Amino acid sequence: MEKPKIVEELEPFFNPKGVAIIGATNKKGKVGNVIFENFKVNKERGIFKGEIYPVNPKLAEIDGIKCYPNVKSLPDGVDLAVISIPAPFVPNVMKEIAEKGIKRVVIITGGFGELGEEGKKLEQEILQIAKENGIRIIGPNCVGVYVPETGVDTVFLPETKMDRPTSGSIAFVSQSGAFAAAMLDWAAMAGIGIGKMVSYGNKIDVDDADLMEYFMYDDQIKVITLYIEGVKDGRKFIEAAKRVTPHKPVIALKSGRTEYGAKAASSHTGSLAGADVIYDAVFKQTGILRAEDFEHMFDIAKAFAKCKLPKGDRIGIITDGGGAGVMASDAVAKFGLKMANLSEETLKYLKENFPPHAVAGNPTDVVGDTDAQRYKVAIEGFVNDPNVDGIVIITLFQVPLLDEMELIEILADYAKKSEKPIIAVAMGGKKTEYYAKILEDKGVPVYPTPERGVRAMAGLVQYAKYLEKVEGE
Amino acid sequence: MEKPKIVEELEPFFNPKGVAIIGATNKKGKVGNVIFENFKVNKERGIFKGEIYPVNPKLAEIDGIKCYPNVKSLPDGVDLAVISIPAPFVPNVMKEIAEKGIKRVVIITGGFGELGEEGKKLEQEILQIAKENGIRIIGPNCVGVYVPETGVDTVFLPETKMDRPTSGSIAFVSQSGAFAAAMLDWAAMAGIGIGKMVSYGNKIDVDDADLMEYFMYDDQIKVITLYIEGVKDGRKFIEAAKRVTPHKPVIALKSGRTEYGAKAASSHTGSLAGADVIYDAVFKQTGILRAEDFEHMFDIAKAFAKCKLPKGDRIGIITDGGGAGVMASDAVAKFGLKMANLSEETLKYLKENFPPHAVAGNPTDVVGDTDAQRYKVAIEGFVNDPNVDGIVIITLFQVPLLDEMELIEILADYAKKSEKPIIAVAMGGKKTEYYAKILEDKGVPVYPTPERGVRAMAGLVQYAKYLEKVEGE
Numbered sequence: 001m002e003k004p005k006i007v008e009e010l011e012p013f014f015n016p017k018g019v020a021i022i023g024a025t026n027k028k029g030k031v032g033n034v035i036f037e038n039f040k041v042n043k044e045r046g047i048f049k050g051e052i053y054p055v056n057p058k059l060a061e062i063d064g065i066k067c068y069p070n071v072k073s074l075p076d077g078v079d080l081a082v083i084s085i086p087a088p089f090v091p092n093v094m095k096e097i098a099e100k101g102i103k104r105v106v107i108i109t110g111g112f113g114e115l116g117e118e119g120k121k122l123e124q125e126i127l128q129i130a131k132e133n134g135i136r137i138i139g140p141n142c143v144g145v146y147v148p149e150t151g152v153d154t155v156f157l158p159e160t161k162m163d164r165p166t167s168g169s170i171a172f173v174s175q176s177g178a179f180a181a182a183m184l185d186w187a188a189m190a191g192i193g194i195g196k197m198v199s200y201g202n203k204i205d206v207d208d209a210d211l212m213e214y215f216m217y218d219d220q221i222k223v224i225t226l227y228i229e230g231v232k233d234g235r236k237f238i239e240a241a242k243r244v245t246p247h248k249p250v251i252a253l254k255s256g257r258t259e260y261g262a263k264a265a266s267s268h269t270g271s272l273a274g275a276d277v278i279y280d281a282v283f284k285q286t287g288i289l290r291a292e293d294f295e296h297m298f299d300i301a302k303a304f305a306k307c308k309l310p311k312g313d314r315i316g317i318i319t320d321g322g323g324a325g326v327m328a329s330d331a332v333a334k335f336g337l338k339m340a341n342l343s344e345e346t347l348k349y350l351k352e353n354f355p356p357h358a359v360a361g362n363p364t365d366v367v368g369d370t371d372a373q374r375y376k377v378a379i380e381g382f383v384n385d386p387n388v389d390g391i392v393i394i395t396l397f398q399v400p401l402l403d404e405m406e407l408i409e410i411l412a413d414y415a416k417k418s419e420k421p422i423i424a425v426a427m428g429g430k431k432t433e434y435y436a437k438i439l440e441d442k443g444v445p446v447y448p449t450p451e452r453g454v455r456a457m458a459g460l461v462q463y464a465k466y467l468e469k470v471e472g473e
Numbered sequence: 474m475e476k477p478k479i480v481e482e483l484e485p486f487f488n489p490k491g492v493a494i495i496g497a498t499n500k501k502g503k504v505g506n507v508i509f510e511n512f513k514v515n516k517e518r519g520i521f522k523g524e525i526y527p528v529n530p531k532l533a534e535i536d537g538i539k540c541y542p543n544v545k546s547l548p549d550g551v552d553l554a555v556i557s558i559p560a561p562f563v564p565n566v567m568k569e570i571a572e573k574g575i576k577r578v579v580i581i582t583g584g585f586g587e588l589g590e591e592g593k594k595l596e597q598e599i600l601q602i603a604k605e606n607g608i609r610i611i612g613p614n615c616v617g618v619y620v621p622e623t624g625v626d627t628v629f630l631p632e633t634k635m636d637r638p639t640s641g642s643i644a645f646v647s648q649s650g651a652f653a654a655a656m657l658d659w660a661a662m663a664g665i666g667i668g669k670m671v672s673y674g675n676k677i678d679v680d681d682a683d684l685m686e687y688f689m690y691d692d693q694i695k696v697i698t699l700y701i702e703g704v705k706d707g708r709k710f711i712e713a714a715k716r717v718t719p720h721k722p723v724i725a726l727k728s729g730r731t732e733y734g735a736k737a738a739s740s741h742t743g744s745l746a747g748a749d750v751i752y753d754a755v756f757k758q759t760g761i762l763r764a765e766d767f768e769h770m771f772d773i774a775k776a777f778a779k780c781k782l783p784k785g786d787r788i789g790i791i792t793d794g795g796g797a798g799v800m801a802s803d804a805v806a807k808f809g810l811k812m813a814n815l816s817e818e819t820l821k822y823l824k825e826n827f828p829p830h831a832v833a834g835n836p837t838d839v840v841g842d843t844d845a846q847r848y849k850v851a852i853e854g855f856v857n858d859p860n861v862d863g864i865v866i867i868t869l870f871q872v873p874l875l876d877e878m879e880l881i882e883i884l885a886d887y888a889k890k891s892e893k894p895i896i897a898v899a900m901g902g903k904k905t906e907y908y909a910k911i912l913e914d915k916g917v918p919v920y921p922t923p924e925r926g927v928r929a930m931a932g933l934v935q936y937a938k939y940l941e942k943v944e945g946e
Contacts, residue, residue, distance in 0.1 A: 029873060115830060162871045163902045176796025178841050181871045182900035186921075189902035229799060255799040258806030264799045264836050293800070293924045294900075323649025326702060326728040326737040327766070333731030357588060363737050368651055398635045398654045400502060427655035427767075429636045429662035448659075451766045 003217050009136050010206065010214045012104045014196055015150045016050045016080035020071065020102065022093055023084035024054030026062045031108060031156040032084045036062060038153035048151025053078060071096035080104045082144065082154050087111035090140070091125045098133035105130070106154055107139035113202050114141055123204050130205060142201030143177040146184060148194065149220070157181050168193015169222035169305045170298075171215040173208060175229045177201055183227075183294060191437055192298055193305070195220045207232065209240035216244045223304035225297050226252045226288075229265045234282070241286035246470050249304050249463045253291040254279050287466040289459055299452050300459035302445045307421035309464040312389040314340035315457060316382040317363035319394035320370045320402070324427065324450050325363035328392055331454035337461060346385040353377040368399045372406035379410065383418045390457050391418075394425040394450060397432050404435045412442035421460050425453035476690050482609050483679065483687045485577045487669055488623045489523045489553035493544065493575065495566055496557035497527030499535045504581060504629040505557045509535060511626035521624025526551060544569035553577045555617065555627050560584035563613070564598045571606035578603070579627055580612035586675045587614055596677050603678060615674030616650040619657060621667065622693070630654050641666015642695035642778045643771075644688040646681060648702045650674055656700075656767060664910055665771055666778070668693045680705065682713035689717045696777035698770050699725045699761075702738045707755070714759035719943050722777050722936045726764040727752050760939040762932055772925050773932035775918045780894035782937040785862035787813035788930060789855040790836035792867035793843045793875070797900065797923050798836035801865055804927035810934060819858040826850040841872045845879035852883065856891045863930050864891075867898040867923060870905050877908045885915035894933050898926035 019039060023032035040063060042048035052065060053074055059067040068074050071081070071093060081102050083090060087109050097105060107126070112119040123140070130137050138144060144154030148167035155162065165187035172187075172194055174180035180199035187194055196218070198211055208226055215221045224244070231237045244250060256265035257276045283290045291297035315337050319325035332339050339362050342350075350360035358374065359365035364382070366374045375393070382391050393411065397404050415422040424446045426436045436446040447453035492512060496505040513536060515521035525538060526547055532540040541547050544554070544566060554575050556563060560582050570578060580599070585592040596613070603610050611617060617627030621640035628635070638660035645660075645667050647653035653672035660667055669691070671684055681699055688694045697717070704710045717723060729738035730749045756763045764770035788810050792798035805812050812835050815823075823833035831847065832838035837855070839847045848866070855864050866884065870877050888895040897919045899909045909919040920926035 031873075034873075111830070157871050157873060161873060161904070163904070174796075176794060178794030178869050178872065179796035179900075182794065182797070182869050182905075185871055185902035185905065186900060187902075189906070227796065229796065255796065255803055257803045260806045260812045261799050261803030264795075264802040293922055295922060321649060321651030321655065322737075323647075323652035323700065323702065323728065324655070326734050329737040330728055330730045330734030333733045339733045357584070396651050396655045398630050398658055399651065400507075400630055400634060427652075427659060429658035429660075431634070431636070432655075432658060433662070449766055449768060 004213060006210050006213050007217045010210065012079040013106065013138060013145055014147050014152060016104070016152065018051040018053060018078040018080070020053045020055055020074055020078045020081045022055040022071065022081055024056050024062055024067065026059060029158070034156045034158050035082055035084060035108070035154050037158070038155070039151070040065065042151030042153060045151070051077065071100050074100060078102050080106070082106045082108065084108040084156070087119065087122055087140070091122060091129065094126050094129045098129055098135060103135050105135055105137045106142070106144040107137060108142060108144055108154060108156060109139075110141040110201070112140045113204070123202065127204050137205040138198060139201050140204065141177070143180055143199040146194070146197040155181060155184065163188035165192060165194045168195055169220060170194055170301045171211070171218070171221045171224045172197045173211050173225065174199045174227040175201070175203070176227060179227055187298070190298070191440060192302060203232065207236070209233070209236045212240050212244045212250060216247050222248065223301050224248055224250045225301050226250065227294070228252055228254045229256055238282055238286055241288055245287035246467065249289060250287070251289045251291050251297050251300050251459070252283060253294060253297045287463070287470065289462055295452070296455065299447060299456045303421070303423060303456040303460050304463070306440070306443050306445045307423065307460055308419060309467070310390040310421050310457075310461055311464070313461045313465070314338045314387060314389045315454070316340045316342070316385070316388040316391045317394070318366065318375065318378045318382060318391065319363050320366050320368060320399050321394065321396045322365050324394045324396065324425070325365055328394060328425070328450035328454055329363060331451045335455050335458035337454070337458055340385070340388040342381075343385050343387050346381045350378065350381050369401055370399060371401050372403050372410055375407055376410045379414050383414055383420060388420065390421045390423070390460065392423050392425060392450075392453050392457055394453070396428065397426055397435050398428055408435060408439050408442065411439060411444050415444045421457065423447065423453050423457050425450050477686060479683050479686050480690045483683065485552040486579065486611060486618055487620050487625060489577070489625065491524040491526060491551040491553070493526045493528055493547055493551045493554045495528040495544065495554055497529050497535055497540065499532060502631070507629045507631050508555055508557060508581070508627050510631070511628070512624070513538065515624030515626060518624070524550065544573050547573060551575050553579070555579045555581065557581040557629070560592065560595055560613070564595060564602065567599050567602045571602055571608060576608050578608055578610050579615070579617040580610060581615060581617055581627060581629060582612070583614040583674075585613045586677070596675065600677050610678040611671060612674050613677065614650070616653055616672040619667070619670040628654060628657065636661035638665060638667045641668055642693060643667050643774045644684075644691070644694045644697045645670045646684050646698065647672045647700040648674070648676070649700060652700055660771070663771070664913060665775060676705065680709070682706070682709045685713050685717045685723060689720050695721065696774050697721055697723045698774050699723065700767070701725055701727045702729055711755055711759055714761055718760035719940065722762060723760070724762045724764050724770050724773050724932070725756060726767060726770045760936070760943065762935055768925070769928065772920060772929045776894070776896060776929040776933050777936070779913070779916050779918045780896065780933055781892060782940070783863040783894050783934055784937070786934045786938070787811045787860060787862045788927070789813045789815070789858070789861040789864045790867070791839065791848065791851045791855060791864065792836050793839050793841060793848075793872050794867065794869045795838050795840075797867045797869065797898070798838055801867060801898070801923035801927055802836060804924045808928050808931035810927070810931055813858070813861040815854070816858050816860050819854045823851065823854050842874055843872060844874050845876050845883055848880055849883045852887050856887055856893060861893065863894045863896070863933065865896050865898060865923075865926050865930055867926070869901065870899055870908050871901055881908060881912050881915065884912060884917050888917045894930065896920065896926050896930050898923050
């Protein structure tokens with residue numbers, strides 16, 4: 001695929017050769033200090049490979065790095081500016097940026113359109129300068145960009161306040177800055193790898209459509225997640241989504257669904273939320289998967305990051321706890337999937353290799369005295385059965401005779417060699433979390449309840465069906 | 474209230490003076506060994522205060538405790554027997570138990586009704602002996618009883634496999650043993666206190682109705698949770714629920730809701746699941762709250778354990794992240810609650826005490842540069858507003874100027890002194906979990922997403938409305 005212009009335009013946001021930090025300061029905890037420190041520490045760690053240019057007329061240097069009095073005095077080679085000075089000063093700095101020939105700007109500063117007419121006028125002024133000079137802007141009123149692999153980190157919350165997730169194959173775009181921060185913090189704990197995060201705030205320029213398109217050509221990114229309160233340019237969004245979704249899954253969490261939510265959204269980012277049915281229709285038409293809440297969004301994203309796509313909607317369930325098997329079966333119905341009818345061969349194979357009290361069927365219940373090998377028999381049967389499209393494996397690691405590491409190796413092995421998606425569910429406490437983490441690192445997504453595991457599988461099925469439809473067109 | 478007979482009948486299950494462990498063994502990891510060790514260790518810890526009598530004809534002692542060759546040879550004062558010998562031997566032991574005058578029996582052993590006709594005949598034989606001799610049975614095919622306060626623990630999974638939760642005010646009844654074990658393990662991690670857990674398996678005698686009634690008179694228990702696959706005696710269940718729910722909330726998770734789930738349930742515990750609409754009607758009629766999944770069940774249970782009941786359904790939301798406020802507003806609509814219309818006085822009070830960029834309203838957004846005192850202003854306003862029945866407070870602890878401990882003290886203080894229920898939502902990672910734990914220990918329930926926080930509040934509202942209805946009758 002020939003890459004569109006947007007790819008080149010956005011690239012420096014994620015991997016700049018030189019970053020100017022306008023408003024950098026040595027006052028600990030201030031926004032301009034945290035962002036400067038993020039880059040500096042990442043450079044010391046060998047992750048950020050570009051140059052760092054703090055800009056502050058009152059300082060000669062910050063933490064041993066030379067400080068520039070203004071944009072004009074910067075050396076050549078700056079391809080990204082991060083601005084955290086008060087809103088009224090931003091238009092003037094934008095003019096200097098234009099003169100200097102810097103083409104990418106992240107405006108962290110708040111106090112613009114979200115506060116009313118005066119702020120909107122400032123935004124217009126800034127945008128005008130950008131348009132005339134071919135500058136692309138992320139923000140204002142945002143936390144900006146986080147890329148673990150290149151060390152770009154404009155999130156102005158220090159590591160003492162917020163953990164950073166490791167690198168991975170999920171792109172995360174968020175209209176809300178606080179939500180983005182909370183989510184990164186959560187993703188770090190949950191072990192969810194984020195390839196690139198962009199929080200664009202008032203999005204006067206770069207928007208969801210641009211970012212979707214960029215991520216489509218980004219080899220690191222397997223799945224795109226969006227937290228949206230309102231879309232400004234509906235047509236642009238729809239056209240971009242239509243181009244992207246046949247190549248990569250896009251999952252959207254759109255809040256302001258209800259009258260109450262829409263009202264709250266309008267006083268938050270000034271978004272006119274629009275009738276929710278319209279968003280529903282747009283998402284459906286463009287193949288975007290809609291998430292109910294953030295757990296749902298990342299549950300599905302994790303499945304896409306790790307699983308193959310199913311060929312159909314017939315689900316097989318294996319469990320060592322009957323109750324969990326019942327819950328998973330309920331979830332299969334609830335999320336519009338089908339319980340697979342196991343073939344006669346599979347049932348025969350299972351019965352021949354199971355003790356009499358284990359239950360061959362769908363769900364297959366290896367029961368509470370299972371060892372890892374009995375699971376292996378079940379998985380072998382399900383993987384080879386042409387009537388099964390996707391497999392949900394519930395492992396209550398608590399059962400007494402189960403060697404946890406042996407089972408983990410078996411699951412990881414089948415997830416790798418089978419053409420079918422394999423999703424694991426593990427309910428329990430600290431020990432379960434420990435083993436779940438190991439299993440995820442080996443490529444099998446793990447969910448804490450049968451409902452959430454089956455719901456993630458339903459996301460894979462929904463996207464696979466969409467692909468089938470667009471390929472048939 | 475005069476206590477019914479069932480209270481006295483079940484009491485020794487939860488606090489026996491002497492427990493006979495029939496099938497106790499010195500073989501590590503075996504069911505009869507784990508159960509024996511549970512009681513022995515809890516006695517050494519000073520938690521279990523009764524006597525322990527292992528029964529095994531082949532051993533003179535286990536771990537220094539005298540072993541008895543049979544039931545007949547046991548001393549007087551045994552008021553509970555726990556059986557873990559193979560199913561075919563159980564009827565004979567039951568006869569000995571009857572002769573000895575022991576009136577309470579937990580039958581852990583599986584291989585009864587769940588395996589077919591022969592097992593059902595064994596169950597009938599056992600039940601017959603029990604009925605003729607006034608013996609009450611929990612089980613068979615179960616994990617039995619766990620009571621942190623008295624040290625009763627028949628859960629045959631050692632602590633190396635499964636953590637135990639601390640003592641608390643939630644009673645947890647589970648038809649499924651593996652589910653019960655996974656849930657105890659999870660509750661331990663989540664910091665959810667369990668007062669008493671009973672997993673009754675095939676429930677040939679003691680059932681949900683008996684246990685609900687017992688817990689109604691149990692001062693430690695504030696809320697009763699049930700995981701049910703099928704109810705055997707519908708009339709008894711309904712009558713008991715009607716007596717219990719005006720005094721304590723009961724939350725039921727009933728699986729086998731769909732055709733798929735019902736089929737799976739019938740091959741698990743042999744439960745005839747029955748049409749789900751009937752269960753829905755019964756729950757509604759008897760005031761039982763129905764949970765969607767186990768997270769939902771314990772989310773609500775935690776709210777009942779810690780919160781006062783709301784006087785109505787008008788919810789106020791306070792947040793430091795606009796996006797989270799939008800999500801919470803959506804959830805208020807989704808779960809059938811109302812957004813409170815703040816009084817003019819409250820709005821005036823908030824505006825007078827807020828900086829201009831904070832948003833006074835519902836939601837009230839104290840915004841990302843908030844400190845703890847700005848939250849205090851908001852809470853003070855909401856607590857004093859007669860138009861607000863319940864308060865959901867979203868704290869993204871990540872924001873830079875917020876002193877977490879100061880906010881925690883403020884929240885705990887208002888939760889104690891206000892007559893309104895206060896629920897907290899904290900999204901984030903490890904630091905958030907750390908602070909959430911402290912806040913919960915101080916009496917404020919904390920939820921990881923706005924949806925789950927508002928859904929828990931909806932549980933409180935639903936129960937408060939039910940109470941209003943029955944009190945009006």
